[in-house]
Amino acid sequence: MALIVQKYGGSSVADVECMQRVARRILKTKKAGNDVVVVVSAMGDTTDELVELAHKINPDPRERELDMLLASGEQISSAVLAMALHQLGADAVAMSGPQAGIFTDLFHTKAKIVEIRPQRILDQLRKGRIVIVAGFQGLNPEEDIATLGRGGSDTTAVALAAAIKADRCQILKDVEGVYTANPRVVERARKLDEIAYDEMLELASLGSEVLQSRAVEFAKKYSVVLEVVSSFVEKPGTLVREVDHMEDILVRGIAADKNQVKITLSGIPDQPGMAAKLFHELAGASINVDMIIQNVSAQGVTDLSFTVPASELTKTRKTLKAISSHVGDREPDIDADIAKVSIVGVGMRSHSGVAHQMFAALAKHKINIGMISTSEIKISVVIRKEHADDAVRVLHQTFGLDKKSATRPGKKPVKKSGSKKR
Amino acid sequence: MALIVQKYGGSSVADVECMQRVARRILKTKKAGNDVVVVVSAMGDTTDELVELAHKINPDPRERELDMLLASGEQISSAVLAMALHQLGADAVAMSGPQAGIFTDLFHTKAKIVEIRPQRILDQLRKGRIVIVAGFQGLNPEEDIATLGRGGSDTTAVALAAAIKADRCQILKDVEGVYTANPRVVERARKLDEIAYDEMLELASLGSEVLQSRAVEFAKKYSVVLEVVSSFVEKPGTLVREVDHMEDILVRGIAADKNQVKITLSGIPDQPGMAAKLFHELAGASINVDMIIQNVSAQGVTDLSFTVPASELTKTRKTLKAISSHVGDREPDIDADIAKVSIVGVGMRSHSGVAHQMFAALAKHKINIGMISTSEIKISVVIRKEHADDAVRVLHQTFGLDKKSATRPGKKPVKKSGSKKR
Numbered sequence: 001m002a003l004i005v006q007k008y009g010g011s012s013v014a015d016v017e018c019m020q021r022v023a024r025r026i027l028k029t030k031k032a033g034n035d036v037v038v039v040v041s042a043m044g045d046t047t048d049e050l051v052e053l054a055h056k057i058n059p060d061p062r063e064r065e066l067d068m069l070l071a072s073g074e075q076i077s078s079a080v081l082a083m084a085l086h087q088l089g090a091d092a093v094a095m096s097g098p099q100a101g102i103f104t105d106l107f108h109t110k111a112k113i114v115e116i117r118p119q120r121i122l123d124q125l126r127k128g129r130i131v132i133v134a135g136f137q138g139l140n141p142e143e144d145i146a147t148l149g150r151g152g153s154d155t156t157a158v159a160l161a162a163a164i165k166a167d168r169c170q171i172l173k174d175v176e177g178v179y180t181a182n183p184r185v186v187e188r189a190r191k192l193d194e195i196a197y198d199e200m201l202e203l204a205s206l207g208s209e210v211l212q213s214r215a216v217e218f219a220k221k222y223s224v225v226l227e228v229v230s231s232f233v234e235k236p237g238t239l240v241r242e243v244d245h246m247e248d249i250l251v252r253g254i255a256a257d258k259n260q261v262k263i264t265l266s267g268i269p270d271q272p273g274m275a276a277k278l279f280h281e282l283a284g285a286s287i288n289v290d291m292i293i294q295n296v297s298a299q300g301v302t303d304l305s306f307t308v309p310a311s312e313l314t315k316t317r318k319t320l321k322a323i324s325s326h327v328g329d330r331e332p333d334i335d336a337d338i339a340k341v342s343i344v345g346v347g348m349r350s351h352s353g354v355a356h357q358m359f360a361a362l363a364k365h366k367i368n369i370g371m372i373s374t375s376e377i378k379i380s381v382v383i384r385k386e387h388a389d390d391a392v393r394v395l396h397q398t399f400g401l402d403k404k405s406a407t408r409p410g411k412k413p414v415k416k417s418g419s420k421k422r
Numbered sequence: 423m424a425l426i427v428q429k430y431g432g433s434s435v436a437d438v439e440c441m442q443r444v445a446r447r448i449l450k451t452k453k454a455g456n457d458v459v460v461v462v463s464a465m466g467d468t469t470d471e472l473v474e475l476a477h478k479i480n481p482d483p484r485e486r487e488l489d490m491l492l493a494s495g496e497q498i499s500s501a502v503l504a505m506a507l508h509q510l511g512a513d514a515v516a517m518s519g520p521q522a523g524i525f526t527d528l529f530h531t532k533a534k535i536v537e538i539r540p541q542r543i544l545d546q547l548r549k550g551r552i553v554i555v556a557g558f559q560g561l562n563p564e565e566d567i568a569t570l571g572r573g574g575s576d577t578t579a580v581a582l583a584a585a586i587k588a589d590r591c592q593i594l595k596d597v598e599g600v601y602t603a604n605p606r607v608v609e610r611a612r613k614l615d616e617i618a619y620d621e622m623l624e625l626a627s628l629g630s631e632v633l634q635s636r637a638v639e640f641a642k643k644y645s646v647v648l649e650v651v652s653s654f655v656e657k658p659g660t661l662v663r664e665v666d667h668m669e670d671i672l673v674r675g676i677a678a679d680k681n682q683v684k685i686t687l688s689g690i691p692d693q694p695g696m697a698a699k700l701f702h703e704l705a706g707a708s709i710n711v712d713m714i715i716q717n718v719s720a721q722g723v724t725d726l727s728f729t730v731p732a733s734e735l736t737k738t739r740k741t742l743k744a745i746s747s748h749v750g751d752r753e754p755d756i757d758a759d760i761a762k763v764s765i766v767g768v769g770m771r772s773h774s775g776v777a778h779q780m781f782a783a784l785a786k787h788k789i790n791i792g793m794i795s796t797s798e799i800k801i802s803v804v805i806r807k808e809h810a811d812d813a814v815r816v817l818h819q820t821f822g823l824d825k826k827s828a829t830r831p832g833k834k835p836v837k838k839s840g841s842k843k844r
Contacts, residue, residue: 072494079491
């Protein structure tokens with residue numbers, strides 16, 4: 001008997017048949033003697049359709065009303081999933097995010113969970129009920145519905161698992177787990193049995209779509225054992241947790257992110273505090289700036305390039321316009337034909353030479369590197385978008401990810417890996 | 423400068439173009455110097471589609487989850503309508519029923535508004551904003567979303583108008599006002615300039631679909647001046663209010679309700695309290711029983727017939743089954759081929775002979791009467807469904823509704839009328 005949180009994504013509940021299948025799976029978990037809390041995303045393409053509806057009415061909708069609109073998608077799916085469980089004779093109760101006691105900050109469309117008051121969920125569990133919670137949403141301090149941003153249902157699930165001290169938080173996906181690389185790009189990509197929080201965190205923020213990075217952060221912070229499993233076949237997936245012998249693996253996975261754009265501001269005044277002002281304003285608008293390059297100054301002006309997610313381009317332009325007195329009012333140069341390719345592994349902490357090996361492999365295949373950023377456990381490069389798939393394949397082979405056992409000598413063989421959603 | 427509540431129904435906001443048109447109309451009202459609160463229904467057929475989705479999953483969905491599902495329709499339309507106003511440069515804010523301070527009782531799918539705390543609406547009006555409220559919903563004492571039943575958005579509008587002391591509550595429809603009879607049935611049906619609360623109340627509960635009776639009750643109780651106006655053309659509609667010289671009009675309107683079924687229980691034990699038990703249980707299940715006929719008892723058993731809305735047939739059967747120890751377990755006889763035709767007018771209070779005139783006219787046209795019920799200001803008869811349209815036409819002529827002036831002699835001509843939605 002365990003307390004399990006299960007999260008089902010939009011494609012798992014896309015239509016009536018999917019809902020019924022998911023309901024059967026939930027009931028099976030319940031009948032195995034577990035207490036079950038389910039977090040559910042909006043059905044299929046509902047969120048996209050609602051966004052499209054909003055944009056038809058208003059190309060730049062206010063975020064407060066956009067959140068109110070989008071939150072309805074999960075409200076619908078949670079109610080319908082509860083009905084599917086009732087139809088199977090199960091006792092289930094659906095809750096919106098606010099009803100489930102999820103409280104957020106004020107950042108509409110990208111809110112953070114600041115508190116969970118799980119009393120209502122716990123009361124219902126005590127009555128033997130399955131609790132279905134609408135993912136992706138909570139109540140903000142102004143008593144408005146706020147959404148957590150794309151993938152926010154993962155965060156809802158992990159945060160709830162932490163709040164109710166669940167034994168496990170299962171994220172059910174249309175993939176069987178976390179892979180060494182995208183199997184659609186790399187034929188020999190392999191499913192990982194386990195991966196460290198930090199590695200998953202890097203992969204999530206580097207374009208792997210398996211898990212949202214905030215969800216992984218939450219899981220790490222509260223030691224929630226996460227499991228990425230298939231919603232179609234019942235077999236073990238990938239466990240995300242703190243594990244030993246992690247450092248035996250140099251590179252665990254490779255991610256490619258093709259949804260970044262590079263913005264170059266040229267001829268901006270090269271004065272102290274200019275960059276600080278720029279990135280302060282971008283951060284204030286909740287724009288995730290990743291890589292930054294500033295060119296050598298000439299005659300008091302300088303060039304500055306940085307990357308942002310393509311989805312934040314409009315907001316970025318608006319922010320730049322608002323501070324044109326600081327950064328100049330020249331139209332920024334936008335380059336959307338880029339990709340960020342990254343290698344990730346906690347083993348890099350104790351090994352040197354990995355960057356050299358990566359750059360050499362790409363150079364050998366005539367893939368030119370535009371920008372570089374590194375952390376303790378990852379190296380990212382920006383390259384032309386058309387080289388992205390090639391780069392992933394080259395690196396997958398270079399770091400031996402397609403072989404079952406690539407441990408260091410003198411150790412017993414452990415699962416070797418890496419990661420990327422198919 | 424007035425404080426106006428406007429209510430737009432589902433067909434008025436069915437698609438993007440409709441939303442934009444409604445937004446322009448709202449803005450025009452605002453720019454004329456009024457404070458405006460808008461109550462909006464779900465877009466087009468959204469509610470029907472959500473009900474259909476629910477029934478595909480579960481033929482008999484739990485009402486709590488059904489309410490959660492259905493309420494999303496108005497949540498969507500209010501958010502989108504606010505976006506349409508923003509696009510026109512107007513300052514508008516969307517609110518769900520709970521956010522607007524609407525509190526209901528515990529009857530899911532048919533909840534009654536028990537309290538309105540309009541502070542949040544008033545705060546927003548004070549800031550010069552247009553407030554868009556999701557109709558049809560409120561928060562119940564268990565902090566669950568409850569819906570007010572079909573047409574509940576009218577009730578939301580009137581209740582809000584009462585709570586914020588609005589000068590007028592406009593119900594915008596795809597008809598130009600209240601008619602003496604359904605213009606699709608009676609060619610010479612005329613739009614009324616005004617109608618008394620009591621008359622509108624009878625018509626609403628007798629199958630006229632122009633206004634929901636609960637909305638009219640609310641309006642009467644709090645003296646809210648209601649106006650039924652066209653959402654397509656801007657011209658005066660029908661005012662619903664307390665007016666003088668009402669008694670000059672004998673019959674103001676004719677309604678036909680083809681969505682009733684007649685249920686006959688035969689051979690039930692004729693013992694004291696049996697009928698009381700039966701109708702107590704039906705009332706407890708929120709089933710609107712209308713007409714009742716009990717046959718003369720023979721050998722300790724009796725027959726009992728009553729009518730209920732067709733939409734409540736399933737619930738009625740279930741209730742009858744639950745009390746079969748009292749009413750017997752014979753399968754009830756269901757007759758769906760009936761119609762209820764009614765004449766309404768406050769003038770009946772002070773005139774006799776109206777019933778005779780009605781029955782004689784129907785008899786002359788060989789229309790047989792099955793059941794009769796009367797109140798101070800209306801007479802209803804149950805007839806075969808295929809005679810319904812004929813009966814309405816016959817009565818429309820009999821009571822002079824197709825003539826412009828049918829006042830009593832010695833009085834100045836006043837608007838003469840009746841009512842029925844087209």
